Amino acid sequence: MDFDFDLFVIGGGSGGVRAARLAASEAGAHVGLAEEYRMGGTCVIRGCVPKKLMVFASGYRGALEDARAYGWEVQAGAFDWPGFRARLDAELNRLENIYRTNLLKAGVDVYHSRAVLEDAHTVRLADGTVKTARHILLATGGQPFVPEVDGAEYCLTSNDIFRLDELPKRILIVGGGYIACEFACILNGLGVQVTQYYRGAQILRGFDDEARGHIAEAMRDQGVDVRCGTDVLKIDKVPQGLWVKSSDGHDAVYDQVLYATGRRPNSAGLGLEDLGVKLAGNGAVEVDGYSQTAVPSIYAVGDVTDRLNLTPVAIREGAAFVETVFKGTPTMPDHDLVAGAVFTQPELGTVGLTEEDAREQGPVEIYSTAFRPMQSGFAGRSSRVLMKLVVCAQTRRVLGCHIVADHAGEMIQLAGVAVKMGATKEDFDRTVAVHPTMAEELVTLKAPVRSA
Incomplete structure (x- = not known):
């Protein structure tokens, strides 16, 4: 059977775009992609990117207060939300254009339309146009969940x-x-x-x-x-x-x-259940280790599968899909020991097991310290940071690392490499500290604060 496309992707977020680009540019596949809203998905348009820019903006009030303690004569005015939002909108437009341009450069046919499935090899666009594809990839992401409440x-x-x-x-x-x-x-x-x-x-x-x-x-x-x-x-x-x-x-x-x-997988109204694609109770598309659904020609990556809902994970899943389906190298995305960050103030950086989960697997030693960092201490702020290692008492492997501090997201990225490699507590101990830094505490924690 002749198909219009080798691959048709539904969803223009990080996972779908990465799969479409790689399939077209590296595997020579004829690829189509439909996105009903804006290119870039949750992360670029209404998630990670605008949120992080707002995090930066919100931090300047405290920075100005600290600046006075460090001898600067500064006075904060009112926050100009309309001015900030205009710059934010311009930045998101720029990023969206990059996503669209890169797809077109790779040779992907882009449709700014909602797409639903007609059968295992057919999608129908909002204007009634029908496209066929040898493989279909669902990358429709998630959407906010609001419980039923009066008002x-x-x-x-x-x-x-x-x-x-x-x-x-x-x-x-x-x-x-x-x-x-x-x-x-x-x-x-x-x-x-x-x-x-x-x-x-x-x-x-x-x-x-x-x-x-x-x-x-x-x-x-x-x-x-x-x-x-x-x-x-x-x-x-x-x-x-x-x-x-x-x-x-x-x-x-x-x-x-x-x-x-919370957020729920965005799978409603796509015609999936009628085709035999299995959905979990929350609407997540059920897939195997290679992101394949119960219908062999249909795959799914990213938040719609509700496996590990992080942008870099969706990107890895999209790349693994291309390796498996178009390059003949069966590849499972690796969901183990993925570092992450919560951009509260202060930030939380985390990789590996929590203390509570580690205790259920066997005996552990906990190395932890909380202290006032130099920068905020000098400014007179009472804020404290937390550095914590969860260590297997038998193998000495660092099972988890948790950091609560300014720039914890930056620190956990590097700590994540060590934990992923299987570093032991003694590997951390052998590493000479970088002084004076907050992160040096990770390699100077000598005695456990508790064992379990």
Whole structure:
């Protein structure tokens, strides 16, 4: 059977674009790609990139305060949100254009349209055009999830925060995951009065307990009103803003309410189940180790599979797909020991096992220290950083590394190399410290603080 394309990709995010480009430019495949919104996906348009730029912007208020302690005569004015947003929009437009240009240079046919599946080899575009392909790759990402609550229609999600015409004076953020915590810190840094509700006992569930407790304390010290064990019961629109009835009795009015209660795979309405593609309860496309679905011609990568929802992982999955399907080298993406960062203030960098997970696998030794770093200590700030190693008591391998500090994301990238290579605690000990730095504490932790 003759097909219009060797590969048709649905979704123009990081994973889909990487697969399309490599299949076209390195494997010589005829590739089509459909994206219904903007090229670049969650990361570039409404996630990692704009969020990190907002992190940078929100950090300058504290930097100016520190500057005065270091002898600089500076005075902070009001934050110019419209001016910042204009520059942010221009930057996202620039990045989107790079994504589109690189696809076209690789020879990919790009369709700015929604696409759904007709059968195992056929997609239908929004205008009714039908395209056939030997292989179809689903890379449709995820979307914010908002639970059913009376008044939810008045609320924002993380997709909306970058498009606000003006910053609110008071905001309630609902959720305790990394997106909720990041935006709580960002908006607090920009001068917004932030309250955060999380129904669980502690924010950042799934991360190391000691690290997330450290971050929660730091957020409260910086002025974020973090309320755990609290949920929204009802939201009403009133003349002063949005009235929120809470489960802890602290009812209040806010200018905006942001729901950051997780994301769900974006798989609805694509026609997958009718074709035999299996979906998990949350809508995730089920795939094997090679990203192949139950339908042999259909594959999926990235957040729509809900394996490890990180941009670099989606990119690796897309590359592994091309190696497997178009280069004849069966390749499984490696999801083990992937380093990550949470861009709270201070940041959390993490790789490997948490202390809690490591304890379940066998005896461990914990090396940990918290201290006031030189820069903020001199400026008179009480903030403390945390450096932590989780070590297997039998093999001496470093099973996990957790850092809470400014620039922890930069530090964990390098620590991740050592942990991935199987470094032992003695390997860390043999490494001479770089002084004076915060990270030197990782190689000067001599005695365990506890064993389990």
